[in-house]
Amino acid sequence: MTAVSFIPLRPGLGPEPLTERSDAARNRERLLKAARELVEECGAEGLTMDRLAEQAGVGKGTVFRRFGSRAGLMLTLLSESEAAFQARFMFGPPPLGPGARGLDRLIAFGAERILYVMEYGELVLAAENAARGRFEAPPAALWHRHIEVLLREEGFDGDPWLMASALSATLDPERLLTLVKGHHITADRLAASWRDLVTRVVGDGRLRHP
Amino acid sequence: MTAVSFIPLRPGLGPEPLTERSDAARNRERLLKAARELVEECGAEGLTMDRLAEQAGVGKGTVFRRFGSRAGLMLTLLSESEAAFQARFMFGPPPLGPGARGLDRLIAFGAERILYVMEYGELVLAAENAARGRFEAPPAALWHRHIEVLLREEGFDGDPWLMASALSATLDPERLLTLVKGHHITADRLAASWRDLVTRVVGDGRLRHP
DNA sequence: AGACTAAACGGACCGCAGTCCGTTTAATAT
DNA sequence: ATATTAAACGGACTGCGGTCCGTTTAGTCT
Numbered sequence: 001m002t003a004v005s006f007i008p009l010r011p012g013l014g015p016e017p018l019t020e021r022s023d024a025a026r027n028r029e030r031l032l033k034a035a036r037e038l039v040e041e042c043g044a045e046g047l048t049m050d051r052l053a054e055q056a057g058v059g060k061g062t063v064f065r066r067f068g069s070r071a072g073l074m075l076t077l078l079s080e081s082e083a084a085f086q087a088r089f090m091f092g093p094p095p096l097g098p099g100a101r102g103l104d105r106l107i108a109f110g111a112e113r114i115l116y117v118m119e120y121g122e123l124v125l126a127a128e129n130a131a132r133g134r135f136e137a138p139p140a141a142l143w144h145r146h147i148e149v150l151l152r153e154e155g156f157d158g159d160p161w162l163m164a165s166a167l168s169a170t171l172d173p174e175r176l177l178t179l180v181k182g183h184h185i186t187a188d189r190l191a192a193s194w195r196d197l198v199t200r201v202v203g204d205g206r207l208r209h210p
Numbered sequence: 211m212t213a214v215s216f217i218p219l220r221p222g223l224g225p226e227p228l229t230e231r232s233d234a235a236r237n238r239e240r241l242l243k244a245a246r247e248l249v250e251e252c253g254a255e256g257l258t259m260d261r262l263a264e265q266a267g268v269g270k271g272t273v274f275r276r277f278g279s280r281a282g283l284m285l286t287l288l289s290e291s292e293a294a295f296q297a298r299f300m301f302g303p304p305p306l307g308p309g310a311r312g313l314d315r316l317i318a319f320g321a322e323r324i325l326y327v328m329e330y331g332e333l334v335l336a337a338e339n340a341a342r343g344r345f346e347a348p349p350a351a352l353w354h355r356h357i358e359v360l361l362r363e364e365g366f367d368g369d370p371w372l373m374a375s376a377l378s379a380t381l382d383p384e385r386l387l388t389l390v391k392g393h394h395i396t397a398d399r400l401a402a403s404w405r406d407l408v409t410r411v412v413g414d415g416r417l418r419h420p
Numbered sequence: 421a422g423a424c425t426a427a428a429c430g431g432a433c434c435g436c437a438g439t440c441c442g443t444t445t446a447a448t449a450t
Numbered sequence: 451a452t453a454t455t456a457a458a459c460g461g462a463c464t465g466c467g468g469t470c471c472g473t474t475t476a477g478t479c480t
Contacts (some may be wrong), residue, residue: 021476024428048469059430064468162403163393169385170376179375193372202412232448259437267462274438392478421479429474436466444459448453 025046028066030056043072044122045058072128075138078120082139085116089146103202109146110171110194114187117176126172144168154202163201170197217388237307238276239379240266245287254284258409285348288330292349295326299356312363313412316350319356319405320381324397327386354378373411 020028034056038047049070053060067073075082094100095108117124127138148164156163169175171194179185230238244266246255259280263270277283285292305318327334337348358374362408366373379385381404389395 001286019477021427023476027428048465050465053430059428060432061427061430061471063468065428070467088406128465157407159399159403162389162399163407165385165389166380166403167405169379169382172379172382181384185372188218189369193369193376196368197373197376197411200413202406203410229447231458233446233450260435263460269458270462271439271441271460272458275458280437376464409427425456425475427474427476430472431456432470432472434467435470436468436479437464438466439464440462440479442460445455446457449454 012189012209027058027062030058031066032076039077044126047126050074058117070129071129074123078123078127081116081120085112085140088112099117102112103199106150106154106167106202109143109150109197110198111191113143113171114176114190114194117171117173118187119178121173121177125177128173140168143171150167151202155201165200167201170194175197205206236268237268237272240268240377241273241276243285245283249287249333254336257336259283261360261387281339284333285393286339287312288333291330293323296349296352298322309408312360314376315358316357316364316377316408316412317405319353323353323381324400324404325387327381327383328390328397329389331383335387338383350378353381361412366412377411380404 002191012156024025031052035047038052038055047069049063050060052073063073069075089096089099089105089109089112095104096112097105100108139189144164148160151160174188179190180187212270241262245262248262248265260270262283262324264271266273273283279285299306299315299319299322301307303411305314306322310318354374357377358370361370361374364411389400390397
């Protein structure tokens with residue numbers, strides 16, 4: 001298994017070619033500031049690339065040069081909170097972080113993910129499909145690996161890669177948001193169902209061999 | 211539980227207000243013919259509403275009047291095969307249709323669904339989110355119910371509605387297509403993983419109490 | 421300071437889905 | 451036949467994401 005680099009995302013945060021031209025840096029600041037303002041007052045879906053360019057006092061081409069696409073921009077806006085989330089389940093305290101049993105970490109992971117989507121829903125949704133290019137590296141791949149590892153840790157006897165993919169699909173932001181906003185399902189109920197699902201999937205020994 | 215009407219979809223197939231004006235009927239035929247031709251030669255993603263209107267020799271407004279949206283059009287193009295699929299799992303022979311045990315029907319359902327997505331993938335994808343209006347009634351709701359019923363039949367002790375939703379998410383066309391086309395997973399492997407998943411979820415008695 | 425160059429810039433431009441509204445027309449009533 | 455009218459029509463229009471390419475400029479080299 002190859003090593004997983006921490007936080008593979010960061011479309012436009014640090015100096016990309018190691019030295020960034022001053023005007024580029026200035027415009028990046030302007031753009032991020034303007035983007036946060038627009039999201040603040042219009043919501044994520046109210047942010048259009050034209051409006052962003054105008055608000056930042058910058059040409060439209062510059063916006064796309066920097067972020068590649070709208071999804072890439074959203075990914076950038078999310079990168080801090082995503083990184084924090086990643087850090088918590090990779091290095092944080094149990095039961096989310098290492099130190100707890102795999103099943104418990106899985107349960108905690110789902111619960112936290114649900115809360116995360118509740119909080120950043122709009123952005124997450126808008127960031128979902130960043131164009132494959134030299135931009136973006138969506139965080140989803142990391143959860144997938146994470147879930148797969150935890151399944152293996154629990155001695156999952158099956159197809160851990162695909163099962164991890166299936167479990168990830170279950171936490172899809174669009175599904176979660178539809179359930180919560182459209183069907184008035186509570187986050188607690190979602191978390192309970194997730195707990196039930198993963199428990200059955202790992203085939204909890206306490207249940208199977210009482 | 212309220213009755214489920216068979217084939218709630220059919221945006222523009224039959225005479226809608228029971229008597230359809232002759233020019234409307236004529237244009238509907240033209241549009242469907244042109245749409246099928248375009249999909250044939252350009253694929254689903256190559257079909258644009260402008261091109262369709264032109265090819266059919268019809269104004270753009272007419273296209274939208276008829277189908278409501280691009281997704282609505284795709285839904286219409288799919289309606290025959292969708293109806294056939296529905297008929298098979300609702301009224302067809304076991305193990306897909308009634309007569310088999312719930313778990314076996316679930317397994318068969320997933321396998322068939324996977325094959326279906328392999329075949330009509332592009333269209334299914336393009337049809338995914340039809341606008342909520344007087345158009346469309348996406349088939350997804352029906353599968354959800356179907357899965358829920360089968361879970362209950364197996365004596366599922368949990369939150370059958372949400373679990374059915376989670377299992378549906380697992381069969382999401384976008385996920386399946388990404389897996390097959392992007393990661394070269396075979397349909398067989400997908401079906402096997404689905405089988406594994408639902409077996410664990412219903413908590414197969416043969417496994418739990420050997 | 422002046423020349424050079426690669427990078428950054430910006431806005432006109434494109435194709436697309438979807439809307440609006442003035443015009444045409446099929447069916448019906450007289 | 452003619453008048454009426456509700457429905458269907460069609461294409462100009464909007465707003466969007468994304469691209470292209472000629473122009474400007476920051477940093478460097480002499």
